[in-house]
Amino acid sequence: MELRRRSQERRLISLVPMIDVMLILLVFFMVTSSYLDLDMVPMLERQDETATAPSVGGGDGGGPLFVRIGADGTLRVGARSLDRAGFGALLAERLLRDPGLQVLILPSGHAPTQALVSVMDLATGVGVQRLRIVRLQGAP
Amino acid sequence: MKLRRAPHRNEQETIVALIDVVLFLLIFFMLIGRMDATAPFMVFPSTARTGQDLPAGGATVAIAADGRMALNGHEIGPAALEDALAEAVRRNPELVVRINAHRDAELRHTLALTGRLDEMGVKDIVLIVTPKEP
Numbered sequence: 001m002e003l004r005r006r007s008q009e010r011r012l013i014s015l016v017p018m019i020d021v022m023l024i025l026l027v028f029f030m031v032t033s034s035y036l037d038l039d040m041v042p043m044l045e046r047q048d049e050t051a052t053a054p055s056v057g058g059g060d061g062g063g064p065l066f067v068r069i070g071a072d073g074t075l076r077v078g079a080r081s082l083d084r085a086g087f088g089a090l091l092a093e094r095l096l097r098d099p100g101l102q103v104l105i106l107p108s109g110h111a112p113t114q115a116l117v118s119v120m121d122l123a124t125g126v127g128v129q130r131l132r133i134v135r136l137q138g139a140p
Numbered sequence: 141m142k143l144r145r146a147p148h149r150n151e152q153e154t155i156v157a158l159i160d161v162v163l164f165l166l167i168f169f170m171l172i173g174r175m176d177a178t179a180p181f182m183v184f185p186s187t188a189r190t191g192q193d194l195p196a197g198g199a200t201v202a203i204a205a206d207g208r209m210a211l212n213g214h215e216i217g218p219a220a221l222e223d224a225l226a227e228a229v230r231r232n233p234e235l236v237v238r239i240n241a242h243r244d245a246e247l248r249h250t251l252a253l254t255g256r257l258d259e260m261g262v263k264d265i266v267l268i269v270t271p272k273e274p
Contacts, residue, residue, distance in 0.1 A: 120188070
């Protein structure tokens with residue numbers, strides 16, 4: 001008797017489950033991904049710690065420039081209230097005299113975060129290298 | 141005129157093209173998409189022209205306009221946030237903390253958090269901003 005081997009059928013792996021999984025992953029990534037272009041501004045860098053504590057200067061004299069940010073975001077340098085353009089001009093003028101100018105920012109606790117970022121942005125934009133945020137702490 | 145019928149393509153061949161396209165899209169979204177922990181509330185970061193590239197990794201603290209906070213996408217109270225961050229710093233002293241504060245969030249929230257992080261010994265704290273066209 002002659003036994004014949006059955007011809008082996010070529011088995012194909014079904015691709016449908018793989019496509020299902022890939023589509024689920026695709027939809028997941030499409031839905032969960034955010035495409036915001038985000039940057040950052042440094043708030044604390046440890047190397048700053050070695051710097052000596054500055055003495056607070058006024059507005060127009062030598063020493064650091066001290067700027068206060070009010071609760072409504074207004075800027076005050078000494079007794080003068082300044083808009084952003086005026087503050088930028090003052091920074092540029094002070095930088096001409098003192099390229100290593102230090103700017104101290106004292107923001108009100110009720111001021112919006114954007115006000116602080118705008119001041120830091122303006123100062124960095126005109127070339128200030130030394131920026132410090134001063135925070136008043138309540139007595140323990 | 142005799143019109144020729146287009147050569148018949150088998151089903152397998154069609155599916156392979158589909159897989160190629162889907163894989164391409166999948167890889168595209170995986171690479172391009174930012175899988176940052178999002179906040180459970182709306183946060184519109186401040187805008188700045190002089191922002192630098194945002195470092196990857198670290199812990200992200202989101203601050204809503206009304207002062208609510210979230211750590212890595214989960215809303216959390218101030219005390220629990222401090223505990224969680226202190227633990228994270230203890231485990232990884234080089235931890236970068238990214239503060240994603242709403243532009244209208246009062247600075248008493250943002251700066252108080254920065255101060256606490258400073259006391260904890262966090263070496264790098266950055267504030268997330270969105271770039272503004274000059």
